Amino acid sequence: MPSCLSDVPGAMEAGWREYVDPGGRMVYVNDKTYEEAHTLAKVAEKMGKMREREAKGVHATGMRMDEIEEGHMSLQACAYCGRKFNQKSIQRHEQVCKEAGNKHAMRM
Numbered sequence: 001m002p003s004c005l006s007d008v009p010g011a012m013e014a015g016w017r018e019y020v021d022p023g024g025r026m027v028y029v030n031d032k033t034y035e036e037a038h039t040l041a042k043v044a045e046k047m048g049k050m051r052e053r054e055a056k057g058v059h060a061t062g063m064r065m066d067e068i069e070e071g072h073m074s075l076q077a078c079a080y081c082g083r084k085f086n087q088k089s090i091q092r093h094e095q096v097c098k099e100a101g102n103k104h105a106m107r108m
């Protein structure tokens, strides 16, 4: 079992990085495909799928497909502005939202 991102061959090169969300949970995000994985096994799995797609000449982000595949269709409220996002977007949004926090605070 890989224990860190550098143990997954090619993961860093493929754009994966470690990211700690505002709740303190560690996830892996890919800046190139905007994919997100909670375990290294998932990272490896997604990389496998990406290679398959690339082999077919497809360069889609695969976001919607992954959402459906993983059943992540439930919405989660942003801790900062309360807007609802799907599981894939919430962490990314909260990071941005936190940085823009003052504007939201004034609106609310």
Ligand SMILES: [Zn+2]
Pocket: 078, 079, 080, 081, 082, 083, 093, 094, 097
């Ligand atoms: Zn927000």
